[in-house]
Amino acid sequence: METALEVYNDTETRSPETQPIKRRKKKSMVWEHFTIEAVEPNCRRAFCKGCNQSFAYSNGNKVAGTSHLKRHIAKGTCPALIHTQDNDTNQLMTTPYTPKSDTPRRRYRTQTPSPFVAFNQDKCRQDIAKMIIMHDYPLHMVQHPGFISFVQSIQPHFDAMSFNNVQGDCVATYLAEKQNVMKSLEGIPGRFCLTLDFWTSKLTLGYVFITAHFIDSDWKIQKKLLNVMMESYPEADEALSLAVANCVSEWGLEGKLFSVTFNHPASPSAVENIRPQLCIKNPGILDGQLVIGNCVARTFSSLAKDVLEKGKDVIKNIRDSVKHVKTSESHEERFIELKEQLQVPSEKVLSLDDQTQWNTTYKMLVAASELKEVFSCLDTADPDYKKPPSAEDWRHVEALCTFLKPLFEAASTLQSTGNPSAVTFFHEVWKTQSDLSRAIAGEDPYVAGIAKTMKEKVDKYWRDCSLVLAMAVVMDPRFKMKLVEFSFSKIFGEDAGKNIKTVDDGIHELFSEYMALPSPLKPTSEGGKADGLSDFDTYIMETTGQNLKSELDQYLDETLLPRVQEFDVLDWWKQNKLKYPTLSKMARDILSIPVSAAAFDYVFDMEPREMDEYKTSLRPETVEALICAREWLLENASSSAAEQMASAIIKSEA
Numbered sequence: 001m002e003t004a005l006e007v008y009n010d011t012e013t014r015s016p017e018t019q020p021i022k023r024r025k026k027k028s029m030v031w032e033h034f035t036i037e038a039v040e041p042n043c044r045r046a047f048c049k050g051c052n053q054s055f056a057y058s059n060g061n062k063v064a065g066t067s068h069l070k071r072h073i074a075k076g077t078c079p080a081l082i083h084t085q086d087n088d089t090n091q092l093m094t095t096p097y098t099p100k101s102d103t104p105r106r107r108y109r110t111q112t113p114s115p116f117v118a119f120n121q122d123k124c125r126q127d128i129a130k131m132i133i134m135h136d137y138p139l140h141m142v143q144h145p146g147f148i149s150f151v152q153s154i155q156p157h158f159d160a161m162s163f164n165n166v167q168g169d170c171v172a173t174y175l176a177e178k179q180n181v182m183k184s185l186e187g188i189p190g191r192f193c194l195t196l197d198f199w200t201s202k203l204t205l206g207y208v209f210i211t212a213h214f215i216d217s218d219w220k221i222q223k224k225l226l227n228v229m230m231e232s233y234p235e236a237d238e239a240l241s242l243a244v245a246n247c248v249s250e251w252g253l254e255g256k257l258f259s260v261t262f263n264h265p266a267s268p269s270a271v272e273n274i275r276p277q278l279c280i281k282n283p284g285i286l287d288g289q290l291v292i293g294n295c296v297a298r299t300f301s302s303l304a305k306d307v308l309e310k311g312k313d314v315i316k317n318i319r320d321s322v323k324h325v326k327t328s329e330s331h332e333e334r335f336i337e338l339k340e341q342l343q344v345p346s347e348k349v350l351s352l353d354d355q356t357q358w359n360t361t362y363k364m365l366v367a368a369s370e371l372k373e374v375f376s377c378l379d380t381a382d383p384d385y386k387k388p389p390s391a392e393d394w395r396h397v398e399a400l401c402t403f404l405k406p407l408f409e410a411a412s413t414l415q416s417t418g419n420p421s422a423v424t425f426f427h428e429v430w431k432t433q434s435d436l437s438r439a440i441a442g443e444d445p446y447v448a449g450i451a452k453t454m455k456e457k458v459d460k461y462w463r464d465c466s467l468v469l470a471m472a473v474v475m476d477p478r479f480k481m482k483l484v485e486f487s488f489s490k491i492f493g494e495d496a497g498k499n500i501k502t503v504d505d506g507i508h509e510l511f512s513e514y515m516a517l518p519s520p521l522k523p524t525s526e527g528g529k530a531d532g533l534s535d536f537d538t539y540i541m542e543t544t545g546q547n548l549k550s551e552l553d554q555y556l557d558e559t560l561l562p563r564v565q566e567f568d569v570l571d572w573w574k575q576n577k578l579k580y581p582t583l584s585k586m587a588r589d590i591l592s593i594p595v596s597a598a599a600f601d602y603v604f605d606m607e608p609r610e611m612d613e614y615k616t617s618l619r620p621e622t623v624e625a626l627i628c629a630r631e632w633l634l635e636n637a638s639s640s641a642a643e644q645m646a647s648a649i650i651k652s653e654a
Helices: 004-012 067-074 079-087 121-134 139-143 145-154 163-186 239-251 268-279 296-310 312-326 329-342 358-370 372-381 391-416 422-440 445-474 480-515 534-544 551-557 569-575 583-590 620-653
Strands: 034-040 043-048 054-059 192-199 206-215 221-231 257-262
Touching: 034 054, 043 067, 054 067, 121 139, 121 163, 121 620, 139 145, 139 163, 163 221, 163 620, 192 239, 206 239, 221 239, 221 620, 239 257, 239 268, 257 268, 296 312, 296 358, 296 391, 296 445, 312 329, 312 358, 312 372, 312 391, 329 372, 358 372, 358 391, 391 422, 391 445, 422 445, 422 480, 445 480, 480 551, 480 583, 551 583, 569 583
Parallel strands: 192 257
Antiparallel strands: 034 043, 043 054, 192 206, 206 221
């Protein structure tokens, strides 16, 4: 009986009369790795020369093609090729395939064959670590059966990872990114301002998020998360100062620290412990006065909390009414029908508030107030609605909204602006203080009671922060000392002169300290070279009996700039840095002082943020690595996307 191979050979030697039409000679690259063998009559299979695995090739007149054969050798699944890769320095797998024959072959397809892609275990581990960091996945996910099955289906040769493996990889990613951040901070021309954002946890541990704020060489304000430090005893007086000291030492900020802003309620002794950090290798920056213990976001949240506490009973009545409408489809339909019948013009949409976010309560009250006419008549259209708010309740709601509105608008600025300036909040705080003073003097006891509680906190914030806020105003050429004089006269009355002098003395003292900076920080002239006319300056002083005006006094004496809406104060100083070489350095540092320590998404929080239970179960070093690396990687991704978009726009316009 003839074997299948003999039948195959016989067909190859048939006469021209009986032999089928010959196929063209096989030209594909895969035939360096495969042979064709007949396994049954009219059925041939392709056998891998390396692992002897067989694949479909032809059955009768149907030919399977070569795509599946290419995948076998190109995707790294052939054991023999993987072994060759290890023993031959990846030559086969890392370069596009080329035939061994020196004779050039005619190409029948214009598509370039896909290059062999080497499987790289280390690269895969690095990418998994970045994925876990960027998407905040738990480290244990690499041990989940679903993840293991998924990875094995993609790459069977991937070695399973342990918790310790991925923890180490994540920390290694953090350390690599940290080196890049440190390098980027080396060339910053000015000083750094730190914010301390305090988080709590269910384990009574504290976590301090330390962010550096600075103005870069292009006069753009920037910020960078530096540390997430665990504090075992967050209520201790030395907790925050130790965190600052460790940060300064770790990042080499000795002599470069300008201010510290934090949002954690701290005792006077805790604040005093922080002040010396500002003076380490610093030329006495106002003796450490630039410590802001009241983050403006937390101050606004505290004021809003006082307002909501005063009106808690009324707010509960409103919340119950909104809940009645929003938790039943039929109730909401009746409410909308009644609104249309009454022709109430409000476009506000009712929504229940999240009681951890005070802005949602404010929005609920505003919407309900505009729809109070509908609520007042709702019991006639909806028999299930039993307790509409009274007229007195609505009057109190309007009073509450009157107090919450300016707080909401000011706090919203922290979200709408990437780095809101101290100038903006100087305006907001002194206007709020003036409004509260008028409310206290009013005849409504309900309103006066709320205003009195709020004014106590605003007064404290003003005492602690007015110098810093006022100095920022002075560095704005649209306002200088004039706005300080005007606003202080409204706030302090007879004591205004004393407080104005405090600001004026402080700004001159700080300028003197900048003038005393040693070379090379202190320029000798525009362009950094001595002009050889120091004797001429001495002659002028001797012959006129007057000292030359300092840069600061010259700046203050010049006419105020018009108050245009789109004015960029940093760009103005960039354009005038040659005119004011020393003062511009001082302005750079003052205008980088942040007024808020709260992260962008958390400015309306009623309470400090809480670290989740999973992260508190990890080592402190791992928590810091995961959070900091995530921030840095996302910043890099955002920057790359922006660059790609800009490049695409430029190409499209070319």
